[in-house]
Amino acid sequence: MSITKEDAALALECERRIINAWPSLSTLIVGDWVLRFANGYSGRANAATPLSHGAELDDTMLDLIEELYRADGLQPCIRLTPLVAPATRDAVLARGYRVKDASFGMIAPLDGVPVAGEGELQIEARPEAEWIAGVAAQQSGVKTHAGNLAAIVEKVRLPAAFATWLIEGEAVAFGMGVAERGMAEIGLICVDPGHRGKGLGRSIVTGLMGWAGAMGCHSAYLQVEQTNAVANKLYRNLGFRELYAYETRILE
Numbered sequence: 001m002s003i004t005k006e007d008a009a010l011a012l013e014c015e016r017r018i019i020n021a022w023p024s025l026s027t028l029i030v031g032d033w034v035l036r037f038a039n040g041y042s043g044r045a046n047a048a049t050p051l052s053h054g055a056e057l058d059d060t061m062l063d064l065i066e067e068l069y070r071a072d073g074l075q076p077c078i079r080l081t082p083l084v085a086p087a088t089r090d091a092v093l094a095r096g097y098r099v100k101d102a103s104f105g106m107i108a109p110l111d112g113v114p115v116a117g118e119g120e121l122q123i124e125a126r127p128e129a130e131w132i133a134g135v136a137a138q139q140s141g142v143k144t145h146a147g148n149l150a151a152i153v154e155k156v157r158l159p160a161a162f163a164t165w166l167i168e169g170e171a172v173a174f175g176m177g178v179a180e181r182g183m184a185e186i187g188l189i190c191v192d193p194g195h196r197g198k199g200l201g202r203s204i205v206t207g208l209m210g211w212a213g214a215m216g217c218h219s220a221y222l223q224v225e226q227t228n229a230v231a232n233k234l235y236r237n238l239g240f241r242e243l244y245a246y247e248t249r250i251l252e
Contacts, residue, residue, distance in 0.1 A: 003082050003244050008053065011082055011244040013183065014105055014221045016051055018044065021178035021185035023155035028068070030061055037072050041148035043100060043248045044223075047077040056085045062095065066251060081105075081246040097249035104232070106240040107221045110184075110213040113206070121207040122164045127153040127176075131162050135174045138190035161211045165200050173200040177208040177220075184212035186222045189231070202234055209238070 003011065019027075024036035024045040032055035038045035048057075048065050057065070057078075066076040078097060080089055124131065127150065136146035143149070153162070158180050165173035173191040177184050186208045191200045209220050222240065224231050 007243055008082055010107060011105060012051075012053060014107065014185075014243065015049065015081060015083065017178075017180045017183055017221075018185060018223075019049070019051075020158055020180055021156070022187065023152055023157075025151055025155070030064065031056070033057065033061075033065075035065060035068060037069075037074070038152055039145075039148045040074055040142055041145060041152060042143065043077065044079070045152060046074055047079045047248060049079045050081060050083040053083055054085045055083050055088065057088045057091065059091070062091065076251040077248060079246055079248050082244050092249060095251060097251045100248045100250045102226045102245065102247050103223050104226055104242045105221065105223050105244045105246065106235050107219055107243045108209070108235075108238060108240040110209055110217055110220055113209045113213045115210040115214045120166050121203065122166060123161045123207070123211060124164075125160060125162070127156075127162045130171065131164055131174060134164065134171045135188055135190060138174065138192060159215055161208055163204055163208055163211075165204055165207075167195065173204050175204040175208055177212055179212055179215040179217050182217050183219045183221060184208070184215065184217040186212070186220050201231075202238065205234070205238055 019034060022044055024038040026037045028035040032052040033048050033050055035048045036045050040046055069076040078092055080092065132146050132150045136144050136149050156178055158178050161177040163175045164171045172195040175186065175189040177186050186205060189201055189204055212220050224235060
């Protein structure tokens with residue numbers, strides 16, 4: 001998808017905030033890039049991400065990235081966002097990096113979004129053990145590792161909301177939000193399979209949007225896989241629009 005100058009500036013604002021909203025366990029700065037490591041839990045926290053427009057990687061830097069990730073037992077992983085210089089994108093592809101997943105960055109205004117009232121939605125400022133266990137139970141593959149999830153979310157230092165939706169006291173849906181300088185990321189939206197199709201994902205997202213508005217944020221942003229038709233439809237219906245597209249590529 002093409003991107004305007006204004007949207008490119010917004011994409012940079014989102015990408016820089018994501019580093020704080022979804023921390024990794026360790027980071028390295030290499031030129032205009034941040035290299036992140038988190039025991040392989042999630043793509044974003046275990047990838048090289050550009051943090052400026054026209055971000056470049058030469059052969060020496062690419063060699064270093066590959067060496068560092070392999071030394072950590074991880075496949076070299078690079079996020080190709082609109083911030084990447086075209087020549088660098090070509091160089092990454094020439095080395096044989098394949099698409100792991102393709103995602104959209106989406107954004108929505110928060111004007112007029114109501115604050116959620118008391119009731120089934122429970123929001124905590126810190127991630128409780130029950131929240132971590134509940135989220136991990138709804139994941140698959142490496143993301144079922146509650147310890148690695150806890151290690152990431154417990155590093156959040158900005159104002160945060162760890163949301164749980166309860167039905168008769170049972171936690172059946174989860175999500176989180178992190179606010180920074182007028183914008184809030186929303187993520188980790190998951191619903192117990194036995195309770196899907198009841199609008200609980202929508203309830204969690206709108207609850208987090210209301211929280212973000214109450215925190216003084218003017219916009220909410222999120223990232224979603226391009227192939228997740230259900231989630232993309234939900235977010236569009238809630239006022240989110242596609243801001244930019246990106247690929248996460250790995251070298252096997």
